[in-house]
Amino acid sequence: MLNFSISRDAGRSRNSVSAFFEAQEMLTLSIREDDMADGFAPLAFTADIEAETAAVWDKVKHHVTPMEWRLHAPLIVEINRLKREKNAAILAHNYMTPDIFHGVGDFVGDSLALAKEAAKSDAKIIVQAGVHFMAETSKVLSPEKKILIPDLLAGCSLASSITGADVRLIKERHPGVPVVTYVNTTADVKAETDICCTSANAVQVVEWAAKEWGTDKVILIPDEFLARNVARQTDVKIIAWAGHCEVHKRFTPQDIADMRAAWPGAEVLAHPECPAEILEASDFAGSTAAMNDYVAARKPAQVVLITECSMASNVQAESPGTQFIGPCNMCPHMKRITLQNIYDALVHEQYEVTVDADILDRARQAVQRMIDLPPPAAPARYDLVKARHHVDVELI
Ligand code: 13P
Numbered sequence: 001m002l003n004f005s006i007s008r009d010a011g012r013s014r015n016s017v018s019a020f021f022e023a024q025e026m027l028t029l030s031i032r033e034d035d036m037a038d039g040f041a042p043l044a045f046t047a048d049i050e051a052e053t054a055a056v057w058d059k060v061k062h063h064v065t066p067m068e069w070r071l072h073a074p075l076i077v078e079i080n081r082l083k084r085e086k087n088a089a090i091l092a093h094n095y096m097t098p099d100i101f102h103g104v105g106d107f108v109g110d111s112l113a114l115a116k117e118a119a120k121s122d123a124k125i126i127v128q129a130g131v132h133f134m135a136e137t138s139k140v141l142s143p144e145k146k147i148l149i150p151d152l153l154a155g156c157s158l159a160s161s162i163t164g165a166d167v168r169l170i171k172e173r174h175p176g177v178p179v180v181t182y183v184n185t186t187a188d189v190k191a192e193t194d195i196c197c198t199s200a201n202a203v204q205v206v207e208w209a210a211k212e213w214g215t216d217k218v219i220l221i222p223d224e225f226l227a228r229n230v231a232r233q234t235d236v237k238i239i240a241w242a243g244h245c246e247v248h249k250r251f252t253p254q255d256i257a258d259m260r261a262a263w264p265g266a267e268v269l270a271h272p273e274c275p276a277e278i279l280e281a282s283d284f285a286g287s288t289a290a291m292n293d294y295v296a297a298r299k300p301a302q303v304v305l306i307t308e309c310s311m312a313s314n315v316q317a318e319s320p321g322t323q324f325i326g327p328c329n330m331c332p333h334m335k336r337i338t339l340q341n342i343y344d345a346l347v348h349e350q351y352e353v354t355v356d357a358d359i360l361d362r363a364r365q366a367v368q369r370m371i372d373l374p375p376p377a378a379p380a381r382y383d384l385v386k387a388r389h390h391v392d393v394e395l396i
């Protein structure tokens with residue numbers, strides 16, 4: 001931790017120039033001591049480290065400069081050593097930067113895959129390389145494990161759009177209607193929920209809930225765009241909430257038109273957190289895992305991923321024959337997670353994510369119900385909306 005406190009006496013007892021230099025010296029000393037205490041000083045990039053990380057470098061070299069790599073590689077080696085020493089595992093979302101995704105992630109994937117992995121893993125400590133709601137989901141599924149998030153401020157605009165109290169009001173307004181909640185929510189929202197979903201299984205979960213409750217209506221919150229995109233693929237009426245992903249809502253049909261004009265052969269893949277008109281202009285739409293599978297299976301010559309920027313960098317390493325073209329938008333919350341703060345998280349076992357016991361049990365039921373459903377034959381394809389006419393969404 002850097003200590004920027006400067007003695008006020010220094011300025012009073014001497015002239016301001018000498019006070020300034022004295023303060024600078026104190027500051028420098030304090031930084032050096034604290035750097036060593038926190039392991040903040042750069043670790044050495046040795047020939048051994050270079051050799052040990054050569055395979056990772058090969059995957060990330062198109063996205064990381066050699067100068068950055070000299071800082072990343074020793075951290076990757078140290079993080080992987082600490083994981084073994086502490087029986088820790090790192091769950092890395094598809095939106096992590098390539099150095100994290102390929103360098104230290106033990107399990108990588110979309111929200112659904114990571115939620116399942118948290119439940120299965122026998123590690124004592126889980127470091128969530130993702131955002132806070134993901135760490136809470138891991139805690140809910142594995143209450144006996146220590147769940148760490150490297151930066152407590154790694155939030156999500158969807159998760160912060162709604163509270164448990166909001167869900168109670170929605171239920172009062174629509175008694176008897178099942179509540180399906182996207183995993184991008186806090187644990188207190190999940191606790192008010194009948195079943196969770198991710199973008200990979202949302203259609204399946206909505207149809208299951210309607211059948212199970214014997215109704216033709218389902219509440220699907222908090223992502224308005226996901227709800228509208230789901231509604232285009234089912235006859236179940238959807239009651240939605242006006243929450244949005246700040247990353248996916250920024251894409252416009254003009255972005256896609258511009259890309260198609262510049263790269264006529266490129267295939268356009270979009271995430272279902274985007275507005276419906278983006279999906280209509282795309283060739284394929286699905287969760288981050290579905291986009292990954294599409295590229296791996298079809299090997300398009302050129303592809304545009306309408307989602308968070310790191311996704312393309314991570315998929316590219318496994319698809320050398322495909323050219324990835326922008327545009328993309330950066331998630332500022334995901335980007336709070338770095339190799340340095342993952343390292344600090346493991347050294348200091350910080351920051352622990354806890355969930356109140358009364359919330360935890362109810363939230364677990366909602367997440368577990370989703371996990372217990374048979375996996376969808378294939379992750380939902382939201383581009384199939386073109387075939388449907390019936391859309392019925394009531395916005396709360
Ligand atoms: P998926 O990985 O489930 O597609 O979710 C994307 C996302 O925005 C996670 O925050």
Ligand code: SF4
Pocket residue numbers: 131155156157158159184245246247248273308331332333334
């Ligand atoms: Fe939330 Fe969107 Fe960032 Fe995912 S990409 S964490 S949904 S703000």
